[in-house]
Amino acid sequence: MKKQLIAAGVAGMLALSLAGCAGSSGGGATTNPSDTSTSAPANNGAACDNTITKTNLPQVTVWAWYPAFGPVVDLFNQTHDDVQICWTNAGQGGGEYDKFTTAIQAGTGAPDVIMLEFETLSSYTIQNALVDLTKYGINDIKSNFTAGAWKDASVGSGVYAVPVDGGPMGLLVRKDIFDKYNVPIPTTWDEFATAAKALKDAGYPGYITDWPSNGESQLLALYEQANAGASGFTYDAANPQQLGINFNTAGTKKVQEYWYNLVKQGVVANDDAGTTDYTTAMVNGTYASYISAAWGPGYLSGASGGSSDAVWQAVPLPQWDKANPVMVNWGGSSFAVTTQSKQPELAAKVAMGIYGDMDSWKIGVEQAALFPTYLPMLTSDYFKNLPYPFFNGQMINADVFLAAGQGYTGVVYSPFTPYVRSQLDQANAAMMQGQSDADTTIDNFQATLVQYAQDQGFTVTQG
Amino acid sequence: MSAITTGAAPRASLAKLRQRRDRWGWLFIAPFLVVFIVFLVAPLGYAFWLSLWQKGLVGGARFTGLYNYVRVFTDPVFLQGLRRVAYYVLVMVPIQIGLATIIAMILDTLTTKLARLSRLLVFLPYAVPAMIGALMWSFLYSPNFGPITGLFKQFGLTAPNILAPDNIFGALVNVVTWQWVGYYMIIIFSALKAVDPSLYEAALLDGASTTQTAIHVKLPLIVPSLIMCTVFSLIGTLQFYTEPTILRAAAPSAIPVTYTPNMYAANVAFSRGLFNYASTIAFSLGIIVFIGSYLFLFLTRKQSGLK
Numbered sequence: 001m002k003k004q005l006i007a008a009g010v011a012g013m014l015a016l017s018l019a020g021c022a023g024s025s026g027g028g029a030t031t032n033p034s035d036t037s038t039s040a041p042a043n044n045g046a047a048c049d050n051t052i053t054k055t056n057l058p059q060v061t062v063w064a065w066y067p068a069f070g071p072v073v074d075l076f077n078q079t080h081d082d083v084q085i086c087w088t089n090a091g092q093g094g095g096e097y098d099k100f101t102t103a104i105q106a107g108t109g110a111p112d113v114i115m116l117e118f119e120t121l122s123s124y125t126i127q128n129a130l131v132d133l134t135k136y137g138i139n140d141i142k143s144n145f146t147a148g149a150w151k152d153a154s155v156g157s158g159v160y161a162v163p164v165d166g167g168p169m170g171l172l173v174r175k176d177i178f179d180k181y182n183v184p185i186p187t188t189w190d191e192f193a194t195a196a197k198a199l200k201d202a203g204y205p206g207y208i209t210d211w212p213s214n215g216e217s218q219l220l221a222l223y224e225q226a227n228a229g230a231s232g233f234t235y236d237a238a239n240p241q242q243l244g245i246n247f248n249t250a251g252t253k254k255v256q257e258y259w260y261n262l263v264k265q266g267v268v269a270n271d272d273a274g275t276t277d278y279t280t281a282m283v284n285g286t287y288a289s290y291i292s293a294a295w296g297p298g299y300l301s302g303a304s305g306g307s308s309d310a311v312w313q314a315v316p317l318p319q320w321d322k323a324n325p326v327m328v329n330w331g332g333s334s335f336a337v338t339t340q341s342k343q344p345e346l347a348a349k350v351a352m353g354i355y356g357d358m359d360s361w362k363i364g365v366e367q368a369a370l371f372p373t374y375l376p377m378l379t380s381d382y383f384k385n386l387p388y389p390f391f392n393g394q395m396i397n398a399d400v401f402l403a404a405g406q407g408y409t410g411v412v413y414s415p416f417t418p419y420v421r422s423q424l425d426q427a428n429a430a431m432m433q434g435q436s437d438a439d440t441t442i443d444n445f446q447a448t449l450v451q452y453a454q455d456q457g458f459t460v461t462q463g
Numbered sequence: 464m465s466a467i468t469t470g471a472a473p474r475a476s477l478a479k480l481r482q483r484r485d486r487w488g489w490l491f492i493a494p495f496l497v498v499f500i501v502f503l504v505a506p507l508g509y510a511f512w513l514s515l516w517q518k519g520l521v522g523g524a525r526f527t528g529l530y531n532y533v534r535v536f537t538d539p540v541f542l543q544g545l546r547r548v549a550y551y552v553l554v555m556v557p558i559q560i561g562l563a564t565i566i567a568m569i570l571d572t573l574t575t576k577l578a579r580l581s582r583l584l585v586f587l588p589y590a591v592p593a594m595i596g597a598l599m600w601s602f603l604y605s606p607n608f609g610p611i612t613g614l615f616k617q618f619g620l621t622a623p624n625i626l627a628p629d630n631i632f633g634a635l636v637n638v639v640t641w642q643w644v645g646y647y648m649i650i651i652f653s654a655l656k657a658v659d660p661s662l663y664e665a666a667l668l669d670g671a672s673t674t675q676t677a678i679h680v681k682l683p684l685i686v687p688s689l690i691m692c693t694v695f696s697l698i699g700t701l702q703f704y705t706e707p708t709i710l711r712a713a714a715p716s717a718i719p720v721t722y723t724p725n726m727y728a729a730n731v732a733f734s735r736g737l738f739n740y741a742s743t744i745a746f747s748l749g750i751i752v753f754i755g756s757y758l759f760l761f762l763t764r765k766q767s768g769l770k
Binding site for chain 2: 213
């Protein structure tokens, strides 16, 4: 008798604690019955970062970390009477990706629509986490986007995301420093190397730029530039077992050798990127230029501790061959629909609609400093003639980034970008500690990637 | 007990009594047991189950038994991380326990108000959450914002970059030591307070100096506490994660994502999405921690009073 009582007590406690778990993860559905009667969002326990006034409409959950995204969401919700966005900022980049990866493994917890950088798309299509949007009519709006962005959002013949912003690359220079030491601003990489030495010789205490060992995304783009725009990978979601890896090319080695020598000569810095120290050095005159992308101005103007007399100017990215310029891209992101969404059609509509008009893009350009892949905005006179106060009113789009953005043709990303990035970091750090020279670093990098790909079950083709 | 229970009848009633007492015992430990099973044993079992399956990025999951463990123990990245934490154990554990013991001894001999204040100050870093502590140190180490650059400049010297790959080891040892010495100090200090003061009196009468008393009387008596602290420190260091993860934001190329086995496991799971292999890494580390602490307790069983 007593035994049964105890057993019941234990069972009761167990049930209680389990109920506690269930309550916290799916509480939204039970506390708000009106939600369940309409179309329930996939992530129905989530609290929105925005306020939804039209509560009777179906909701689509969105994860995104764009700056000034709140007003864009509000605008979308005001102008739509068929669907409302429930937005969550689930962390910037890695923070959000970790949550998404965990949700994929768990089989639940992902939002309907998720902001993803282009370089990560195929890492998720391979986990069957993203919906091919060609089923939901994305090809109808193909003409709204640049060719490069369209290719970046595609994995083979499938289109897995709606392009939002891009990162065509340029060089942001401290004109005052170049002027002070009477060094011309470089337009080719040969001139850049000459200018690096000239600045040092003229007594400039800083460095022409920084080459961070952990600047892998920037470096991958610089490799692409020397490889006529090829990324080193060939991959198609329709044939997910096949992967081509071709990093150890003459072009890649040329780039690696170039930076290795400049750092060894002491004319280019080798400080880690992404740290607080790095941001400070960027704006306080330690570096005379920043190899950057169209979003770079937003990043720089947000940094504090800059010199007040700094004169910034945007110029085109130096080229290896001026007669055949290659435009490359660093960063950029998109909206994808997850396979966990129970309402993929509605989600696709939201993904295509968020930055789907000029009004949203005005917020994106003015408040978030995004570079549009949306052609109506990109080709508008408004965008072309937009002066940037940070550059003393220079129209940087007309001068640099429009040409860079439209000349970019898109690349193929590997299906394991996080691994590629962390390996390149470590390879570069080892090289700078003298463990290998530039040439073997690239050969080792290639070998590591091939080994990993084979371990993961890919059939790898090289060369 | 056997001396009292001679007859058959009393033995039966005693057994019943014990049975009844056992039931109440179970009831009392039930709250703990439920939490223990639901949040520790069950996830452990699930992780072990995951580790028996192999799943790459392409192709489905295959049951491969212990094959993942063969892979882990031949994985150079895992082994490198393991060597790294072993090195941390060799350097960091003696420093922490040694410092904590010396401070506790000194504070035990002093009886002034200052001693009480010092005790609080030494303990204070432990009260700072590890996250905040590491974040704070990453700013102190910073070449641009930290005080070290300025300090060296006062003497006309260039400051070393503490966040450089060659110096990061010492930087992390310092952060962890700063954080944990106070905690171990308190444990050792309370062990010292439990020592019968008449022993000191006897030592004093025998003409022992303060140092002699400390080494020959106090130290042998607090050995069990020292061993406990060492085991805590050993386990904590083998599972090194928080401090390098936070400091990584300031020194990304000195601290790669695979710096320690725990960081490697987290990276493989959450960044690369390979949960089966990550479970294997985590489980392998668990086995090593278990063997390490068991070995240590076994070797010190005489001193700790376990035997």
